[in-house]
Amino acid sequence: MDNPELQPIPDTTEQKIFEAAHEVFTQKGMDGAKMQEIADRAGINKALLHYYYRSKEKLYEMVARAIINKAMPAIRQVIESDLPLEEKIRRFIGTYIDIISQNPYIPLFIISEINKHPERFFDAILPATLPKPEVFFRQVEAEVAAGKIRNIKPQHLIVNIVSMCAFPFIGKPMMRILLGMGTGEMRIFLEERKYEVTTFVLASLRPE
Amino acid sequence: MDNPELQPIPDTTEQKIFEAAHEVFTQKGMDGAKMQEIADRAGINKALLHYYYRSKEKLYEMVARAIINKAMPAIRQVIESDLPLEEKIRRFIGTYIDIISQNPYIPLFIISEINKHPERFFDAILPATLPKPEVFFRQVEAEVAAGKIRNIKPQHLIVNIVSMCAFPFIGKPMMRILLGMGTGEMRIFLEERKYEVTTFVLASLRPE
DNA sequence: GTCTATAACTCGATAGAC
DNA sequence: GTCTATCGAGTTATAGAC
Numbered sequence: 001m002d003n004p005e006l007q008p009i010p011d012t013t014e015q016k017i018f019e020a021a022h023e024v025f026t027q028k029g030m031d032g033a034k035m036q037e038i039a040d041r042a043g044i045n046k047a048l049l050h051y052y053y054r055s056k057e058k059l060y061e062m063v064a065r066a067i068i069n070k071a072m073p074a075i076r077q078v079i080e081s082d083l084p085l086e087e088k089i090r091r092f093i094g095t096y097i098d099i100i101s102q103n104p105y106i107p108l109f110i111i112s113e114i115n116k117h118p119e120r121f122f123d124a125i126l127p128a129t130l131p132k133p134e135v136f137f138r139q140v141e142a143e144v145a146a147g148k149i150r151n152i153k154p155q156h157l158i159v160n161i162v163s164m165c166a167f168p169f170i171g172k173p174m175m176r177i178l179l180g181m182g183t184g185e186m187r188i189f190l191e192e193r194k195y196e197v198t199t200f201v202l203a204s205l206r207p208e
Numbered sequence: 209m210d211n212p213e214l215q216p217i218p219d220t221t222e223q224k225i226f227e228a229a230h231e232v233f234t235q236k237g238m239d240g241a242k243m244q245e246i247a248d249r250a251g252i253n254k255a256l257l258h259y260y261y262r263s264k265e266k267l268y269e270m271v272a273r274a275i276i277n278k279a280m281p282a283i284r285q286v287i288e289s290d291l292p293l294e295e296k297i298r299r300f301i302g303t304y305i306d307i308i309s310q311n312p313y314i315p316l317f318i319i320s321e322i323n324k325h326p327e328r329f330f331d332a333i334l335p336a337t338l339p340k341p342e343v344f345f346r347q348v349e350a351e352v353a354a355g356k357i358r359n360i361k362p363q364h365l366i367v368n369i370v371s372m373c374a375f376p377f378i379g380k381p382m383m384r385i386l387l388g389m390g391t392g393e394m395r396i397f398l399e400e401r402k403y404e405v406t407t408f409v410l411a412s413l414r415p416e
Numbered sequence: 417g418t419c420t421a422t423a424a425c426t427c428g429a430t431a432g433a434c
Numbered sequence: 435g436t437c438t439a440t441c442g443a444g445t446t447a448t449a450g451a452c
Contacts, residue, residue: 163371200412
């Protein structure tokens with residue numbers, strides 16, 4: 001029932017429903033999603049949705065849980081590792097952009113999920129998988145003290161990094177209009193960012 | 209509610225409806241918003257909503273237009289100005305964060321608006337107010353060529369800046385959990401960002 | 417397990433009195 | 435202009451046959 005690896009292949013009805021729900025919920029959100037569309041995409045009847053998952057609410061909860069449990073651990077692993085700072089920053093940006101490239105809906109989905117049900121997020125879903133940034137913070141402070149990087153508050157550094165990785169995917173259509181890019185150009189542009197963001201951050205950290 | 213410039217004050221029924229709709233639509237989106245809730249917050253009856261604004265769709269359109277027309281011109285003015293690059297970056301970050309601080313829902317609203325109705329956005333709402341970044345791009349390229357800043361692609365620079373300004377507000381609840389901050393600490397943290405983002409960007413641009 | 421049919425409910429919209 | 439009452443479309447959920 002829990003399914004940590006997420007969708008290990010099978011083509012059972014339950015799985016097909018889950019996958020269809022995953023698509024629809026991530027594209028349209030809880031309110032915009034309709035059970036009929038989920039049934040259609042799964043190629044089955046509406047009634048079966050309720051047979052396997054009691055209600056729309058429950059089905060949504062399953063999908064939300066799966067997405068969060070899939071996205072968080074990889075991030076967490078990098079940020080809590082004991083790599084040296086520069087290498088950690090490189091890996092973090094690379095991992096983060098890789099995950100989001102493959103599932104661009106993730107940041108927005110998690111954000112609106114937290115907005116709507118902060119309690120559920122805290123209680124049921126997150127506690128085990130939430131990254132603890134303290135190690136990273138102390139690492140930054142140490143390098144500042146040693147004069148290896150310029151003076152910067154670690155909280156702002158990490159928020160800057162996450163912002164530059166996640167936002168372009170959330171705001172992709174807006175970026176495309178602003179920069180006047182087609183879908184192809186945009187794909188290339190987003191791929192470049194793994195390198196560009198890393199360079200940008202490390203350049204900013206050079207001691208004065 | 210705080211309402212510094214927006215909505216010229218009066219307390220006519222039409223205004224009260226608009227303000228209530230503004231709140232509900234920005235908090236819950238088009239699908240999540242209910243006409244009943246808008247009526248309740250405006251302290252009037254559901255039927256009156258249709259008397260003043262023909263339909264939910266029309267009411268939403270009014271709100272969307274107002275938000276976009278309020279947010280864009282200030283941005284545009286800065287980015288299209290003929291200020292020297294460093295000063296332009298300072299002003300842009302300052303202006304952008306000021307606007308979003310006062311109306312934190314704006315970025316997410318515009319993003320989901322574009323996602324759902326790209327045509328409407330292009331045709332009706334934007335063309336006049338959309339910022340043209342070409343001047344800024346050429347300015348960056350000139351300073352790179354002159355060796356005044358390190359080599360950087362202007363498109364990535366502007367996306368970096370917008371990301372660092374907007375994302376922390378969009379993802380505020382997530383940031384709070386990640387950084388373990390209370391609402392008060394978070395408010396201070398977001399205020400600091402005007403300075404921190406500016407410093408971060410200018411530090412990154414230092415020639416090597 | 418899977419389907420059809422339908423109940424139960426939500427919500428946007430309209431009619432009509434005042 | 436503002437209200438009450440209600441309609442009708444669309445949606446979630448259930449009953450019951452196969």
